[in-house]
Amino acid sequence: MPETLVLVGTAKGLFSLRSTDGRRRFDVEGPTLVGEEVYATCIDSREATPRLLAGSASMHWGPIVRRSDDLGRTWNEQDHAALAFPGDAGAALARIWQLAASGPEQPDVVYAGVEPAALFRSDDGGRHFSLVRGLWDHPHRPQWNPGGGGLCLHTVLVHPDDPARLLVAISAGGVYLSDDAGDSWRASNAGIVATFLPDAPVPEFGQCVHKVARDPGNPERLYLQHHDGIYRSDDGGGSWSPMASIAGVDFGFPAVAHPTRPDTAYLIPLQGAEYRCTPGGRCTVWRTTDAGASWSPLTDGLPQADAHLTVLRDAFSTDGDEPAGLYFGTRSGEVYGSADDGDSWRLLAAHLPPVLSVRAAPVG
Numbered sequence: 001m002p003e004t005l006v007l008v009g010t011a012k013g014l015f016s017l018r019s020t021d022g023r024r025r026f027d028v029e030g031p032t033l034v035g036e037e038v039y040a041t042c043i044d045s046r047e048a049t050p051r052l053l054a055g056s057a058s059m060h061w062g063p064i065v066r067r068s069d070d071l072g073r074t075w076n077e078q079d080h081a082a083l084a085f086p087g088d089a090g091a092a093l094a095r096i097w098q099l100a101a102s103g104p105e106q107p108d109v110v111y112a113g114v115e116p117a118a119l120f121r122s123d124d125g126g127r128h129f130s131l132v133r134g135l136w137d138h139p140h141r142p143q144w145n146p147g148g149g150g151l152c153l154h155t156v157l158v159h160p161d162d163p164a165r166l167l168v169a170i171s172a173g174g175v176y177l178s179d180d181a182g183d184s185w186r187a188s189n190a191g192i193v194a195t196f197l198p199d200a201p202v203p204e205f206g207q208c209v210h211k212v213a214r215d216p217g218n219p220e221r222l223y224l225q226h227h228d229g230i231y232r233s234d235d236g237g238g239s240w241s242p243m244a245s246i247a248g249v250d251f252g253f254p255a256v257a258h259p260t261r262p263d264t265a266y267l268i269p270l271q272g273a274e275y276r277c278t279p280g281g282r283c284t285v286w287r288t289t290d291a292g293a294s295w296s297p298l299t300d301g302l303p304q305a306d307a308h309l310t311v312l313r314d315a316f317s318t319d320g321d322e323p324a325g326l327y328f329g330t331r332s333g334e335v336y337g338s339a340d341d342g343d344s345w346r347l348l349a350a351h352l353p354p355v356l357s358v359r360a361a362p363v364g
Contacts, residue, residue: 003364004319005071006327007052008335008349009038009357014054016072017348023325023339026348032075033066035059040314042099043361044125046107050363053126055083055096055112063093065112067126071363083112083120083129089136091116098314099126100156103163113153117144117170119182132182140173140187140205147171147208147227148273154313155212159236160219167222167237172208175224177237191240195228211313212237213255217262221291225255225267225313232292243292249279254316258324258341263291266298266342268311268328277308285328287342301345302336309334312356319360329355 006017006026013031033056040055052068054075065082066075085091098113112120112129118136120129135141144151152171159165164181167188174189187205194207208227215221224231224240229250231240249269258264267286271279278284283302286295303309310331319325326338333352338345 002362003071004321004325004360005043005050005363006317006319006335006337006348006358006360007041007043007054007072008329008352008355009041009054009056010329010333010353010355011037012353014038014041014056014072015349015352017327017335017337023321023337026337028349029072031353032072037095037356039356040096040099040112041357041359042101042110043359043363044101044110045361045363046101046104050361051125053099053110055099057095063096063114065096065099065126065129082122082127083114085118086131089118089131091118094150095152097152097154098156100158102158103160106163109163111156111158111166113156113168115150115152117141117151117153117173119153119156119168121182134178134183135168135176135185138176138185143206144170144173145206155209157212157214157222160214160216165236167212167214169209169212169224171210172206172227174205174207174209175212175237176205188237189240190238191242192224192226192231193228194226210253211255213257213265215257215262215265215291216259221263223255223257223265223267223292225252227251227273230255230267230292243288244294246286246295247279247297251276252311253313254311254328256316256318256326259318259320260322260324261289261341264289264341265292266316266326267295268316270310277310281306281308283307283309283336285326285342285345298338298342298345300343301338301347314357315355317358317360319362321362325360327358327360329358331355 015030102109155169
């Protein structure tokens with residue numbers, strides 16, 4: 001029976017949750033990368049033994065990409081900066097928000113999304129990264145403005161049928177698409193309303209996109225959580241349409257698509273931009289099985305009273321297994337998991353530092 005690994009990046013280091021009994025019991029290990037903020041992790045399963053990547057920030061050394069080839073038992077200490085802006089860019093790396101592996105036809109390609117908003121590419125499995133100039137030199141970039149968490153490129157999606165087709169999402173720049181492996185980019189935000197921009201409520205760019213997820217059953221379908229609502233695209237991000245409201249609450253951060261079932265996705269709404277906690281103190285995951293036409297609450301095993309929780313954009317993940325394992329972490333240090341597509345949940349870990357990122361996959 002394969003091991004299931006859940007990487008939990010926190011404000012004070014990286015924790016690992018491991019199950020070897022079909023996700024019935026998880027053992028908590030860690031912390032490693034002690035004292036570092038771990039905003040991004042990646043379980044790169046393209047090789048027989050998955051490679052783990054972590055984008056962390058040390059108070060002494062700043063942001064760094066670390067690698068593990070033994071499923072997180074040890075992490076490399078590189079003597080060079082794997083990821084840094086070139087001198088002529090006039091920028092300094094503040095944080096690594098996203099690490100994403102390309103497809104199997106590009107076994108050594110890894111992308112990193114960072115703050116200030118930029119995309120980097122590695123062609124050697126994460127040992128070295130270079131700035132993707134096509135996006136950095138885009139004429140819109142000087143006009144992007146930071147969201148509440150900073151000016152960050154937090155989502156990187158590689159099209160499963162064509163690795164040259166890339167989607168990135170920026171807070172607060174919006175969605176950008178490339179068809180030529182990053183050489184050129186176009187803003188792709190048609191239909192996304194930004195009420196905080198009253199002079200141009202549907203601008204070409206500048207939307208505060210919080211997260212985008214791709215539907216594996218239909219790669220042209222995308223689910224988007226925005227500062228002002230929830231949207232779906234059926235043309236690979238070319239245009240966007242509002243999805244049905246979730247009990248009148250459309251603010252939130254993460255968006256996760258089911259790994260095998262088309263038209264199925266999950267969101268965790270929060271009570272508006274000012275409070276940013278679960279509405280009414282009830283922790284609820286919402287699921288659609290009809291591509292956002294309707295939503296159903298999933299509460300079995302989740303606290304339904306006095307649970308004022310916050311789940312960040314990268315702190316919700318699926319393990320890609322069947323039935324789908326789903327995992328999310330909170331700013332108050334809890335990790336909840338489901339092994340049955342979200343029908344029931346249980347507490348896997350508590351009293352951790354604030355959870356910043358969660359990634360999961362079967363390994364071994």
